[in-house]
Amino acid sequence: MPQMALTQNCHIVTIHISKADRVAKPSITEKLPGAPPPRRLAERRGRERPEPEPERRERAPMAAASAAVDELSRNFTYGALGAGNGSLSGAWYRRNQIHLFGVLLAILGNLVISISLNIQKYSHVQLAHQEHPRPYFKSMLWWAGAVLMAVGEMGNFAAYGFAPITLIAPLGCVSVTGSAIISVMFLKENLRASDLLGMTLGFAGTYLLVNFAPNRTQSISARTVQYYFVGWQFLIYVIFEILIFCTLLYFHKRKAMKHMVILLSLVALLASLTVISVKAVSGMITFSVTDKMQLTYPIFYIMFVIMIASCVFQVKFLNHATKLYNTAMVVPINHVFFTTSAIIAGIIFYQEFLGAAFLTIFIYIFGCFLSFLGVFLITRNRDKEHLPQSYIDFGNIPGKQTLDKIQPDSNGLSYGTLPDGSDSTKSQSGEKKEV
DSSP states (O other), X not given: OOEEEEETTTTEEEEEOOSTTTTXXXXXXXXXXXXXXXXXXXXXXXXXXXXXXXXXXXXXXXXXXXXXXXXXXXXXXXXXXXXXXXXXXXXHHXXXXXXXXXXXXXXHHHHHHHHHHHHHHHHHHHHHTSSSOOOGGGOHHHHHHHHHHHHHHHHHHHHTTTSOHHHHGGGGHHHHHHHHHHHHHHSOOOOOHHHHHHHHHHHHHHHHHHHHSOOOOOOOOHHHHHHHHTSHHHHHHHHHHHHHHHHHHHXXXXXXXXXXXXXXXXXXXXXXXXXXXXXXXXXXXXXXXXXXXXXXXXXXXXXXXXXXXXXXXXXXXXXXXXXXXXXXXXXHHHHHXXXXXXXXXXXXXXXXXXXXXXXXXXXXXXXXXXXXXXXXXXXXXXXXXXXXXXXXXXXXXXXXXXXXXXXXXXXXXXXXXXXXXXXXHHHHHHHHHHO
């Protein structure tokens, strides 16, 4: 009886003939229908051989660049919800849904803060126009602004539990931009060309930040915070930060150096610890609500104490800077220092840029630069714009000598003061003596 054997790799049927039938034909080879010819099969086997290691290493950078370009095209490609991969597509939305919720909380929180600042500013203006002004903390309008500010800060606090630090911290430019818009609409302040340019740059920077921030979702549990807290990256960072902080504090206290850069650098160094602890506390609270209770771990209370202490000293140095320098100078520089410090803290502690492509990082940094420039343009020379102060001029009165100009004295209790030792007062006293 003939025996048949099927070889799967070559798709060939080999028929072996028994000894009785071997006289007719020793072996017969038949090709299955649709099987490739032997020469083509050998070529396919040659192509399936592993690629040499040098060629693979040469193609690795090209593959990484191609992946970055693909990510860039996906971020800038728009499409309807449910189709495509663009910034308005359903796939992009589902991939970034948790982060977008944190972004929404941060934007709403910053807008509420800008509204509260304008309400408090309006209450100060109203009190200044009263005949008998009372302290600002007795005004209900001022307290309404303070409550709104607390609500806005709570929104920012909650946002850190859903999105990375490198995404939430730069969104502080929304507060400055929103404050400029509200002041123009309700406080009737002048709208300058630099304000429009700054708002445009701020919105463009915010768009780039939201699209190219690290898309690394991680659940912040107590064990995760403990793992990062004892990591060598954070320990080196803390030692380096303590050395810089002590050096700046020495020059500030012992050498009486009160330069704005020194004060705001102290604020920024404290801010890095603030954002690390805020994200840890907010993340553990969020994890406790959605999954498992984390508030029983000691690391939660350690981070809570760090958060409160760093906030208190941060506000102290910031108030010192605002007393010594113009607010229009302090606000943009503090925004740049705070944001930069927060981004570095997020990269080192939470490793938020781990595995990010170079092109994505470059466009993210460019978005930060646009938001910084927008804040500078909005706050530039804003405090110098004020109404001209009225004065009394006796120079046009016939028969009277000029008494110069009596300007209102902002530091005194009276309406105005005469210039001390002026020539006009001396001449007037001389006339009186002659009479």
